[in-house]
Amino acid sequence: MSVVVFAESWNGTFKKGTFEILTYAHDVAKKMDTKCVAITIGEISDDVKVLANYGADKVVSITNQFDACDNKGLSSALAEIADSEGANLVILSNTNTGKTIGPRVAVKMDASFISNTVDVPSESSPLLVKKKSFSGKAFEMAQSHADKTVIALSPNAYNIMQNNNDSCDFVTTDCQVENTNVSSINVEKASGKISLAEAEIVISAGRGLKGPDNWGMIEELADLLSAGTACSKPVSDIGWRPHSEHVGQTGKAIAPNLYIAVGISGAIQHLAGVNSSKVMVAINTDPEAPFFKAADYGIVGDAFEVVPRLIEEIKQFKSSN
């Protein structure tokens, strides 16, 4: 028995989500009185050694190379190691990669797959775990009917804790991977921006901003707070902002610590994608905007007056803290 966790790295470094699932896997392993094994890709560098600080008992590093699109090869390598480690639980982050390879790993291991989980399993046999459902409008207790389960943990749902393990074992392995049947042509990185999946603060704006030229103040506020930028569906549909920024039921579901919505009325479809945020602030001219029913803090006012003043106050706050 063991709990195996896929420590996903983006461009060679681990992001917050990786430490969340590692803490989660460590806690689950402790509860099940078993060991926690982290699988990662690449050589054992100082970056990789960090995994021992979050409770890994063993780190297996795969030396094979994978393109981002190679979900076949990567899932075959993960399943191979998970099986050889005797895993009855495999944990991934519910990122694009996690959602793409998790189900494949589950099929290979004859395991069940449960995504969007928000807590450690409340029972282990049969496994019972809480997950988000209906696009954030509800929670569900999901039960596994298989001996093994693959879990994809919702980002920002679990607090990171340091659990230093001085006796963590590091090994490298070269897997017999299945050849990919999708080839990468090239990768285009969004330049210098904080991705919505990892942003702790997100500044979002809607039609209340009246036009794409008015986003400067949103970007300025986001820069000040090291935040990601997002938008409502109508704004991405009319092309004011890229689709990748659309948050809501049919866009991205996000769960930052702080979500500031400017000029977004708060339709039920929008709230579905953002209501897992820990704290929400609504800024809107309409006191009847539904967002004020969902938000923690609100300002009724014109975005073009409120946001610049907020920027000044944040600047002052930052210079005195």
Place this chain on the structure above:
Amino acid sequence: MNILVCISNVPDTTSKIEFTSDSTSFLTDGVQFIINPYDEFGLTKAIKLREQHGGKVTVVNFGESTSEPTLRKALAIGADEAIRIDGAPTDSFLVAKELSKVISENNFDLIILGRESIDYNGGAVPAMIAELLDLPFVNACTGLTIEGTEAKMEREIEGGKEFVSSSLPLVIGGQKGLVEESDLLIPNMRGIMTARTKPLAVVECSSSSGKSSSVSFEKPAAKQACKMVEAGQEKELVTLLHKEAKVI
């Protein structure tokens, strides 16, 4: 081109989500069901590909007879024929297995699914089909062109985009970008009339259970009342976010 579009029958995005009094299942009373929005992009894309390359668009749904109006709508939008696998889609593995059976019994060049369904949000079925049938798989796909027997695609990755290519047949987990929102096809009167006579085959579900199930549901705890800050008092908001909410 022979294209299969897999359709989930889901509650309308404006639906209030309620559960039965014992909290064990979703209450469908008074809920309008629609084509899963992610699948809708795939359906329009499939019809556009048929216009370019010829061929046939088949839609398939795993569901009970209550999902037939949604399949008829897909036919009205322009699909040529429909298949309904008769059963309750209780688990993503069960759905993937049954869809894989339909796929392996036919010759599809392209299998398009939505990246996830907006009800249970498992997001697992496309990848599971690819695994079960050993087909190339591109998830979070935001662009697709077909040249001969090769597909070129754009897909979303963490912090950017990746451009990829693959041979056919191929499984796609699609989303907005496959076509734009403004290009989504809607049924016209002629479509609605012809949809009534287009073939809708019902096939038996061959397996009985999946690998997981939903045991109970709950709604998120009600939020406390929103604390209002006067416009002009933005400093107070910053203080609240720092001292009370502790998020900055």
